[in-house]
Amino acid sequence: MAAEEENDVVELEESITKEKTTKKKKTSTSKPQDDLLVFLAGIKGISEVMKKRLHKVLGSQGISDPRGIKTHTLKQLMELPGVSENTAKLLLEEVESIQGKLFLSLDEREQIEVKRKKIMTGSLELDELIGGGIPTGTFVELYGSPQSGKTQICYTISANCLLPREFGGLEAGVIWLDTEGSFNTQRLKQIISYYEYTHNIKNVKTDRFMVANTRTLAQIELALKEAGSIIPKNKVKLMIIDSLMDPFRAEYGGLGELAVRQKHLNKLLHMLMRLAEAYDIAVVYTNQVMANPDPFATAMDKVMPTGGFILGHASDIRIWLRRATSKIRNQHDAPNARRALITDCGWLPQNECHFSLGPFGVCDVDQEANHRKLAGELGVLFESSLGKEEKEDVKTEFATLD
Ligand SMILES: Nc1ncnc2c1ncn2[C@@H]1O[C@H](COP(=O)(O)OP(=O)(O)OP(=O)(O)O)[C@@H](O)[C@H]1O
Ligand SMILES: [Mg+2]
Structure with a gap:
């Protein structure tokens, strides 16, 4: 074969292989199913042109699947460009019809409640206090003075939500709205590393954890809108707001603005409730405390807690966090022991338990000393006062252990 001819054959072979790989790539990267498109296609009584327009308009609101429609009220849907009252009603009715019947018997309702997943807190006592962990679909309020352990609980439940199912996790995504600018990546990673170490898990998938810096109420609302598309994609089961009332207290001042503030808070809570219900998500928010002005208060x-009756009514489980008494702290060699008291819940008694804040997040009081010892053995210095450089060292050291 002449050299020129030989070159042509090689080129031809190369182009065939290239074509084959592109074809292969094309088939393997086929588009994921667009649930909203499938849902709209099944609706009778809306023209094809209107369906295309609806897909675009709903998508711009962060709605990527039928459940996202449920997170909007009739009024909100009617405010979208080109959506009439009839179309909005039709959309809501269709969502309800594919989600099953509206009225359920006691047994059917019980089945739904039993199926609710529970997120572990890191402390068996705390889990027991709230009925076996934080159930999805509920609103949990953690309130207490500074350093009472609110944020540490949020870190530990986030780690537990991300953990694989065989280790008691939910293998589900987390959305964290940081309104105080206090979220610390290293702290969450430290806690996750502990679970990786104790369960001998190679790598907990952290790509389903999303944090947003939401210092203003406008940013929170924007984040909730964007969350509409993140939630189904990341299979989110936990939303943290640390803290909920801080931006409200910053943006509304004095008694004169209280009524408007509460109205705004109510609106935001309803947005959250619709998200929590549509996607069966646990919403956990932290809250600060204030002195009760009532002179006859017990x-x-x-x-x-701040937020008044509006927040009180929204929270399914209200937990007051405080430092434990010196007796408890000394008895268990747990200087970081805390008390958790359920102050309000429609199905749990007003009960109290103790837990601790250790180097690996929330733990039982009798485990704090062990955790400190383990952290020492691993050569891990988990003091929050560490500088950034030292923290990086800690991370590397811990990550190479297994
Ligand atoms: N790396 C760590 N190792 C051990 N304990 C820690 C560590 N980081 C924080 N803590 C404990 O957690 C406490 C702080 O708790 P947390 O951050 O949950 O407070 P908070 O209730 O959220 O307070 P605030 O209202 O100021 O946000 C510290 O005082 C300390 O006892
Ligand atoms: Mg905090």
Whole structure:
């Protein structure tokens, strides 16, 4: 074969292989199913042109699947460009019809409640206090003074939500709205590393964890809109807001603005409720405390959570966090011991338990000393006062252990 001819054959072979690989690539990267498109296609009584327009308009609102429609009220849907009252009603009715019947028997309702997943807190006692962990689909309020452990609980439940199912996790995504600018990546990674180490897990998937810096109420609302598309994609089961009332207190001042503030809070809580219900998500928010102005308040009511009745009614489980007494701290060699008291819940008694904040997040009081020892053995210095450089060292050291 002449050299020129030989070159042609090689070129031809190369082009065939290239074509084959592109074809292969094309088939393997086939588009994921567009649930919203499938849902719209099944609706009778809306023209094809209108369906295309609806797909675009709903998508611009962060709605990527039928459940996302449920997170909007009739009024909100009617406010979207080109959506009439009839179309909005039709959309909501269709969502309800594919989600099953509206009325359920006691047994059917129980089946739904039993199926709710529970997120572990890191402390068996705390899990038990709230009925076996934080159930999805509920609103949990953690309130207490600074350093009472609110954010540490949020870190530990986030790690537990991400963990694989065989290790008690939900293998589900987390959305964290950081309104105080206090979220610390290293702290969450430290806690995740502990679970990786103790369960001998190679790598907990952290790409389903999303954090947004939401210092203003406008940013929170924007984040919730964007969350509409993140939630189904990342299979989110936990949303953290640390803290909920801080931006409200910053943006509304004095008694004169209280009524408007509460109205705004109510609106935001309803947005959250619709998200939580549509996607069966646990919403956990932290809250600060204030002195109760009532001169006849009992010792237990001397401090109260901010947010008034509106927030009180929204929270399914309200937990008051405090430092444990010195007796408990000394008895268990747990200087970081805390108390958790359920102050309000429609199905749990007003009960109290103790837990601790250790180098690996939330743990049982009798485990704090062990955790400190383990952290020492691993050569891990988990003091929050560490500088950034030292923290990086800690991370590397811990990650190479297994
Ligand atoms: N790396 C760590 N190792 C051990 N304990 C820690 C570590 N980081 C934080 N803590 C404990 O957690 C406490 C702080 O708790 P947390 O951050 O949950 O407070 P908070 O209730 O969220 O307070 P705030 O209202 O100020 O946000 C510290 O005082 C310390 O006891
Ligand atoms: Mg905090």
